[in-house]
Amino acid sequence: xxxxxxxxxxxxxxxxxxxxxxxxxxxxxxxxxxxxxxxxxxxxxxxxxxxxxxxxxxxxxxxxxxxxxxxxxxxxxxxxxxxxxxxxxxxxxxxxxxxxxxxxxxxxxxxxxxxxxxxxxxxxxxxxxxxxxxxxxxxxxxxxxxxxxxxxxxxxxxxxxxxxxxxxxxxxxxxxxxxxxxxxxxxxxxxxxxxxxxxxxxxxxxxxxxxxxxxxxxxxxxxxxxxxxxxxxxxxxxxxxxxxxxxxxxxxxxxxxxxxxxxxxxxxxxxxxxxxxxxxxxxxxxxxxxxxxxxxxxxxxxxxxxxxxxxxxxxxxxxxxxxxxxxxxxxxxxxxxxxxxxxxxxxxxxxxxxxxxxxxxxxxxxxxxxxxxxxxxxxxxxxxxxxxxxxxx
Ligand SMILES: CC(C)(COP(=O)(O)OP(=O)(O)OC[C@H]1O[C@@H](n2cnc3c(N)ncnc32)[C@H](O)[C@@H]1OP(=O)(O)O)[C@@H](O)C(=O)NCCC(=O)NCCS
Numbered sequence: 403x404x405x406x407x408x409x410x411x412x413x414x415x416x417x418x419x420x421x422x423x424x425x426x427x428x429x430x431x432x433x434x435x436x437x438x439x440x441x442x443x444x445x446x447x448x449x450x451x452x453x454x455x456x457x458x459x460x461x462x463x464x465x466x467x468x469x470x471x472x473x474x475x476x477x478x479x480x481x482x483x484x485x486x487x488x489x490x491x492x493x494x495x496x497x498x499x500x501x502x503x504x505x506x507x508x509x510x511x512x513x514x515x516x517x518x519x520x521x522x523x524x525x526x527x528x529x530x531x532x533x534x535x536x537x538x539x540x541x542x543x544x545x546x547x548x549x550x551x552x553x554x555x556x557x558x559x560x561x562x563x564x565x566x567x568x569x570x571x572x573x574x575x576x577x578x579x580x581x582x583x584x585x586x587x588x589x590x591x592x593x594x595x596x597x598x599x600x601x602x603x604x605x606x607x608x609x610x611x612x613x614x615x616x617x618x619x620x621x622x623x624x625x626x627x628x629x630x631x632x633x634x635x636x637x638x639x640x641x642x643x644x645x646x647x648x649x650x651x652x653x654x655x656x657x658x659x660x661x662x663x664x665x666x667x668x669x670x671x672x673x674x675x676x677x678x679x680x681x682x683x684x685x686x687x688x689x690x691x692x693x694x695x696x697x698x699x700x701x702x703x704x705x706x707x708x709x710x711x712x713x714x715x716x717x718x719x720x721x722x723x724x725x726x727x728x729x730x731x732x733x734x735x736x737x738x739x740x741x742x743x744x745x746x747x748x749x750x751x752x753x754x755x756x757x758x759x760x761x762x763x764x765x766x767x768x769x770x771x772x773x774x775x776x777x778x779x780x781x782x783x784x785x786x787x788x789x790x791x792x793x794x795x
Contacts, residue, residue: 416489417478419528424489426536429473432484437473437491441519447692448663457658464654466647470496476533490520490529492537494557495795500625501555502632502639502787507625512642513541513557514795515573531570538571541777554777556640556784560794561771573773576786578766581754583726583741585699585734591727598756600724601717605732606674606683608653614676614683615705616646627708628787638784640774642793644703649673649792652687652702659690670736674702675728677721680714682706684725684743685792688736699733701743702792704750715749722753730757744772744791770794 417423429437438458439451446454462471476490492515499512515537520530544554561568565575606614614620624644632639642648653673660670676683683705689698706722709715729741746754746763754761772789776782 413523416487416524416527419532423479424476424529424532425479426533426540427475427477429475429491430483433475433486433488434473437475437488437519440488440521441491441517443522444519445517448690449659453662457655460658461651461654464647464651466645466651467495474533474537476529476536488521489524490518490533492516492518492533493795494537496554497558497793497795498643498645499556500628500641500643501784502628502641503637505629505633507629507632509643510555510640511553512640513544513554514642514793515557515559516795518559531567534568534571538573538775541775542779544777546778556774556776558642558772558774558786558793558795561773562769564768565771565773568773568775572775574775576772576774576789577745578771579746579763580742580744580766581746581750581761582764583730583754583758583761585738585740586727586730587734588731591731591734595756598720598723600720600727600756601677601679603675603677603721603724603728605672605728606676606685607671608649608673610676611649611674611683611685612646615674615685615703616644616649620705624705631787638782639787640784641787644788644790644792649685649687649702652700652792656688656690660688663690664736667736672732675725675732677724680706680717680721682718682721682725684729686729686732686741688732688738694737695739697736697738697740699729699736699738699741700791701729701741703788703790704743706749709749715752719749719752719756722750723756726753726757742791745789 438455442451442454449457472494474492475488477486495514497512497514499510501508501510518530518534541554541557559568559573569575628639656670670688674685685702686699687702689700691697706718709718733741774786776784
């Protein structure tokens, strides 16, 4: 019997968030299910409980997280496994990352933190704060663990509760900006833009994304780019490795939901768009929200060669604009309310201006605020490169 229901609990008798009686523990498989049931109240969206559980189990089987997902619970010390009251819960995901400094690029381990949750009747007692504080301390000691696999150097999270809460435990807010573009019908998509001639973007299926964005040559080039950037400017730079597994995890989510919410349509096979001449590519996913207004086609990541002349700059921006337009059409066809991509570079801003000169960058203050904590006593002030949606968890 799992104690998650806790209808017997006397709320007033529960320890306060700073009590020495509280402890952070890994969940048993049964407690994992129980914690998902509890957080379904806020995260199941349009799904019923069983389908939400099935989705979480399906995502758990994906290569990206299969062997690296841990659920953490805040509980009262000494209570028996599977009997204890879940006061707060969260998840950590192992992630492969790189650290670039002074021209050296080394592979490192990192973590993502997500699904921080406290059930409504226990809120305001300091449980979430205690849990995150304990986890922060644990991450600092992971850094000095002798077992190599556990030497997590930093962690990221995406806060939906602003910038303050996590900052007190070491997760600093990082640039969290995006563009949001409207969907375009076929007619609107095909209409020429006055004064701008765009190339034709091609659509990419999953295998195309693998070949165009995750092949060995691209990976070598991307790592080379990090090396160059770290030679040019001082300070440590980190990035979560944008492996194909990341895209597959996002697609597993969209395909699971599309299969339930959009039975009228064939599976969403178009996973991105590209333009071969300028070698610009992006991968995307469709995010089904609780309401149609929340439906968003996210560009998970962009890949392009840094232009070396004014002509190349113009051609690359036009290719990006053509790809964005194709994304807007895809959004229309899937009833997505918008197309979004994170932390645009000046080149992407140029592309957006070709499509909509009035479009403004939005700086997120409350939701999906990207935060990073460097583990250990060293407290490095690092720059986060490739801070795009693919790494979201
Ligand atoms: C956010 C949440 C985990 C907080 O749990 P909690 O146990 O009530 O939090 P605590 O009692 O430990 O901490 C309270 C502090 O968090 C802040 N806080 C709580 N909810 C907040 C919110 N939605 N936005 C901003 N701050 C919030 C409080 O203002 C308070 O701040 P203070 O210490 O400066 O007074 C809980 O409300 C919850 O599960 N919400 C739904 C899921 C969610 O949004 N999770 C966060 C995902 S990033």
